[in-house]
Amino acid sequence: MSGHRWRRRVLLAWLGGLGVPAVALEPLLAKSAPAGIDPKPYLVSEKLDGVRALWDGRVLRFRSGRVIAAPAWFLAQLPKEPLDGELWIARRSFDALSAAVRRSEPVDAEWRRIRYHVFELPAGAGSFEQRAQMLKGLAGGVVVPVEQWRLASTAALQARLREVVAGGGExxxxHRADEPLASGRSDLLLKLKPEADAEAVVVGHEPGRGRFAGLLGALELQTPEGVRFQLGTGFSEAQRRDPPPLGTVVTYRYRELTPNGKPRFASFVRVADAF
Known part of the structure; x- marks a missing residue:
């Protein structure tokens, strides 16, 4: 079973027990925004470099469905309503965050820095704009509703993008403001970055040569569309010594796609945050 189908089955079981309609049984995942997009139909927020976390009112989970070992005091500050959001520390702090949330035994000092930045009510009704308003009423403690902006033009959108990136943001x-709850990968949710990124599954390892002899030379990856390509840049020496195993979902960054769908100038970013 593919990682995507396995994650979907876990999430179906998770939200199905809450009586959430079938349309909301899988978290909404973003596509890349087209050039020159008009932001007026959307609510715009910063893309947080965090770890996606799903709260069902009792248990906090990664997107994969695996339980996050958060401290009891952290969980006690979450409401009974299901939430979808990102565990986040600050800009350029992903490595510290990732290490903290993946521990089987939480370290209080690490979790004191973490907040749950929420952007969706998985059991909510109405438009996204209405649900975003509802989230404001849940603010407090470790719960931080993600700030949403209305931008009037493409120029304003690009100006905000430059501002966020200059400050260290991704x-x-x-997110379409007028749409009801949706799920899966959809153009209702778009990401806008200076470079595009995507996820693919590791299907092979190519041995290194020359200075990388005895280490990883490249990962062979397969995209959700079935396109295979090799990714050979962006790895640390530690990652080349101990590369992501087969079946791992990884995130890579690229500039553009070739006519046959392969990414140009692709570079490894990290193991994807599904955990």
Whole structure:
């Protein structure tokens, strides 16, 4: 079973027990924004470099469905309503965050820095704009509703993108303001970054040569569309010594796609945050 189908089955079981309609049984995942997009139909927020986390009112989970070992005091500050959001520390702090949330035994000092930045009510009704308003009423403790902006033009959108990136942010998210709850990968949610990124599954390892002899030379990856390509840049020496195993979902960054769908100038970013 592919990682995507396995994650979907876990999430179906998770939200199905809450009586959430079938349309909301899988978290909404973003596509890349087209050039020159008009932001007026969207609510725009900063793209947080965090770890996606799903709260069902009792248990906090990664997007994969695996339980996050958060401290009891952290969980006690979450409401009974299901939430979808990102565990986040600050800009350029992903490595510290990732290490903290993946521990089987939480370290209080690490979790004191973490907040749950929420952007969706998985059991909510109405438009996204209405649900975003509802989230403001849940603010407090470790719960921080993600700030949403209305931008009037493409020029304003690009200006906000430059501002966020200059400050160390990753980019922007655009969510259709008038749409009801949705799920899966959809153009209702778009990401806007200076460079595009995507996810693919590791299907092979190519041995290194020359200075990389005895280490990883490249990962062979397969995209959700079935396109295979090799990714050979962006790895640390530690990652070349101990590369992501087969079946791992990884995130890579690229500039553009070739006519046959392969990414140009692709570079490894990290193991994807599904955990």
């Amino acid at each position: 980019g922007l998210m655009l």
